[in-house]
Amino acid sequence: MPTLYVYEHCPFCIKARMIFGLKNIPFHLVTLLNDDVDTPTAMVGRKMVPIFERDGQYMPESLDIVARIDADGTPVLTGARRPEVAQWLSRTGSALYRQFLPRAAVAPFPEFATTSARAYFLTNKENPDLPFSAILKDRKTALDSLNPLLAELDALIQAPDAVNGTLSYDDIDLFAQLHSFSIVRGLTYTGKVETYRQTLSKRTGIPLLDAIAI
Ligand SMILES: N[C@@H](CCC(=O)N[C@@H](CS)C(=O)NCC(=O)O)C(=O)O
Incomplete structure (x- = not known):
């Protein structure tokens, strides 16, 4: 199952979490400790969440994660921005x-x-x-x-x-x-x-x- 590494307070992490819920895609939610520098750095080269992991591949950047998940199957974010x-x-x-x-x-x-x-x-x-x-x-x-x-x-x-x-x-x-x-x-x-x-x-x-x- 894919994993999303987050801090619960982090608004960028909320963005990434949303797309899994909107598309009913199961995932593991893992909250990192706020002073854990080593874990995120080992995954994406810097201390930053959210990080999405699937099949050993790691991806940072909330909106890149949203776009990647929305592109799986039928997209749900089809409306225009205002x-x-x-x-x-x-x-x-x-x-x-x-x-x-x-x-x-x-x-x-x-x-x-x-x-x-x-x-x-x-x-x-x-x-x-x-x-x-x-x-x-x-x-x-x-x-x-x-x-x-x-x-x-x-x-x-x-x-x-x-x-x-x-x-x-x-x-x-x-x-x-x-x-x-x-x-x-x-x-x-x-x-x-x-x-x-x-x-x-x-x-x-x-x-x-x-x-x-x-
Ligand atoms: N552009 C990034 C920004 C992510 C971001 O700023 N995350 C914050 C938490 S809200 C972070 O990990 N900052 C490093 C830290 O808290 O040490 C995204 O959209 O994912």
Whole structure:
């Protein structure tokens, strides 16, 4: 069976995982420890996930993995992209990941199962000028910066199971980002956004992070 090596918090890994769920393709999901440099380096020459392995061949890069799996049999990502979706994703990214990283750093993800694995993440991702603890204390900024972006997204969603009406790479990018949003507790998801993220979670078999949201 093919294997996908991931970190559970990693949005690029969510993208790669999605295509297996959308196409009902069985695979092993292996979570690497965040400070395990040797395993990914032996596979693809650098410390980076996701990595897809089949028959002893290793492949990095989330969207290359998605394309490879979608090309097996009948493709499912047949719809066109819309620039408005890419624009929303890009406008949202910095506010989202400012809130996401401090929460991921304290969440019970298996890639942080050891003290040194969690410490590695903190060392590499925390900005000393804006400590994670300060961001976590300021829930008002989290909600005020993210809720208006979620409200805007509502108008872009054209069907409950596909942002553009037919599944496309925009759904890969959008669900991965909404998966990251779901680690922030207390956000408001308007009707179409809520239905979309729940539908995609079910279709891909990837749980949202609401249950561990911080
Ligand atoms: N372009 C790559 C980016 C993957 C990526 O940035 N992965 C992050 C985790 S979210 C990573 O492995 N970074 C190295 C690290 O965390 O040490 C892709 O799309 O797969």
